[in-house]
Amino acid sequence: MNKKVKKDKEELAIRKIDESPIKNFGYFLIKGIFNKLGVEFHLYLLDKIEKEAISTYDSLLNMVSAKIINPCSTI
Numbered sequence: 001m002n003k004k005v006k007k008d009k010e011e012l013a014i015r016k017i018d019e020s021p022i023k024n025f026g027y028f029l030i031k032g033i034f035n036k037l038g039v040e041f042h043l044y045l046l047d048k049i050e051k052e053a054i055s056t057y058d059s060l061l062n063m064v065s066a067k068i069i070n071p072c073s074t075i
Contacts (some may be wrong), residue, residue: 027069043060
């Protein structure tokens with residue numbers, strides 16, 4: 001009987017892991033696209049010219065990521 005209970009618990013744990021409805025990869029895909037386009041380099045140069053205290057790249061990446069992940073959000 002103990003073996004059956006243990007087996008049932010293991011099957012339930014596996015089922016819970018497999019049935020996860022949300023798969024969110026966050027901003028990794030967006031950051032990869034930004035890196036391929038060379039956005040960081042160009043915005044870094046812009047920050048140096050304008051002597052900005054806040055990173056334009058980080059701000060833009062956060063805003064674009066938030067809008068793609070949750071399109072209904074207001075930024």
